Amino acid sequence: MTLAARSYVALVHHPVLEKGGRVVTTAVTNLDVHDIARASRSYGLAGYFVVTPIAAQRRLVEEIVGHWTTGAGRAHNDKRTDALELVRIVPSLEEARAAAGDAYVVATGARPREGCVSFAALRAARDADPRAVLLVFGTGWGLADDVFAASDAILAPIRGSSPDGYNHLSVRSAVAIVLDRLFGRD
Amino acid sequence: MTLAARSYVALVHHPVLEKGGRVVTTAVTNLDVHDIARASRSYGLAGYFVVTPIAAQRRLVEEIVGHWTTGAGRAHNDKRTDALELVRIVPSLEEARAAAGDAYVVATGARPREGCVSFAALRAARDADPRAVLLVFGTGWGLADDVFAASDAILAPIRGSSPDGYNHLSVRSAVAIVLDRLFGRD
Numbered sequence: 001m002t003l004a005a006r007s008y009v010a011l012v013h014h015p016v017l018e019k020g021g022r023v024v025t026t027a028v029t030n031l032d033v034h035d036i037a038r039a040s041r042s043y044g045l046a047g048y049f050v051v052t053p054i055a056a057q058r059r060l061v062e063e064i065v066g067h068w069t070t071g072a073g074r075a076h077n078d079k080r081t082d083a084l085e086l087v088r089i090v091p092s093l094e095e096a097r098a099a100a101g102d103a104y105v106v107a108t109g110a111r112p113r114e115g116c117v118s119f120a121a122l123r124a125a126r127d128a129d130p131r132a133v134l135l136v137f138g139t140g141w142g143l144a145d146d147v148f149a150a151s152d153a154i155l156a157p158i159r160g161s162s163p164d165g166y167n168h169l170s171v172r173s174a175v176a177i178v179l180d181r182l183f184g185r186d
Numbered sequence: 187m188t189l190a191a192r193s194y195v196a197l198v199h200h201p202v203l204e205k206g207g208r209v210v211t212t213a214v215t216n217l218d219v220h221d222i223a224r225a226s227r228s229y230g231l232a233g234y235f236v237v238t239p240i241a242a243q244r245r246l247v248e249e250i251v252g253h254w255t256t257g258a259g260r261a262h263n264d265k266r267t268d269a270l271e272l273v274r275i276v277p278s279l280e281e282a283r284a285a286a287g288d289a290y291v292v293a294t295g296a297r298p299r300e301g302c303v304s305f306a307a308l309r310a311a312r313d314a315d316p317r318a319v320l321l322v323f324g325t326g327w328g329l330a331d332d333v334f335a336a337s338d339a340i341l342a343p344i345r346g347s348s349p350d351g352y353n354h355l356s357v358r359s360a361v362a363i364v365l366d367r368l369f370g371r372d
């Protein structure tokens with residue numbers, strides 16, 4: 001099985017940071033569900049976990065996904081149905097990890113952290129190990145420290161090419177770039 | 187001047203296709219303005235043109251951008267101000283091209299087209315030529331044929347790694363990946 005076919009994305013709404021550095025729970029954004037599902041599907045991933053501890057938010061995502069996979073949106077028959085069938089909604093990152101078959105957990109963030117691994121090194125190491133891989137992305141101002149501490153690896157940040165080091169991609173853009181760097185073909 | 191520093195993105199709302207293949211004008215999406223501005227800024231681009239012939243839509247984008255660059259959002263002082271200062275709002279692709287200093291126009295799309303050029307070949311050719319570059323992306327179901335016909339080059343589509351060839355990225359994801367492939371550093 002290819003690395004992409006046993007890899008998953010998790011989009012975490014808790015525990016993440018707000019601007020001031022406090023740990024908070026962010027609200028689910030409709031376009032995060034759609035964009036990241038479409039990217040996950042385009043790169044042949046095994047699944048996409050939307051992680052939120054708030055039951056009402058999980059129901060909201062279930063309604064969005066249900067509309068396109070079993071409801072009226074299915075008849076609309078663009079390619080959203082295929083993409084949204086990858087979405088799974090879970091209350092915690094631990095449940096995502098278990099549902100992904102005790103996956104190897106890779107945390108991502110915009111800042112460099114000690115011991116973070118390059119895209120090429122991560123790909124080589126995970127190619128050589130048959131375990132599932134869970135790529136974890138934070139909403140808000142990024143994943144809380146606890147998530148980094150509990151992960152199996154930390155991926156190097158995406159650096160753009162801004163001369164002043166500006167690096168503030170949306171999480172939707174960051175997921176797309178990470179999937180392309182790990183799995184894409186030029 | 188680096189290639190990134192003389193490159194621009196144009197997000198086209200007309201002429202683009204709707205699902206059935208007709209040429210239409212799409213509505214501006216708030217998150218397209220934000221996400222693509224942030225990606226353009228992270229990769230050190232010279233500017234980002236939002237292209238729509240509808241005056242009321244241009245005013246809407248001006249209000250969004252104005253809020254973050256000169257209005258109340260500026261005091262919020264996250265990094266959106268820096269990014270949104272790159273946005274220019276124009277009624278046509280021709281005006282974007284002129285405003286970008288008679289730029290070399292590169293059309294993008296999800297389907298392969300005759301004579302399309304690889305990412306590596308485009309980068310090499312544009313590195314060797316000091317002209318500005320305008321990377322053109324379509325909303326809706328992609329750019330109309332006229333845009334491809336009038337462009338100086340057509341970039342090869344992004345291929346993911348889905349075994350069945352599924353390839354339906356959002357335009358926000360596509361812009362992020364194209365900028366990373368052309369300008370990003372691993």
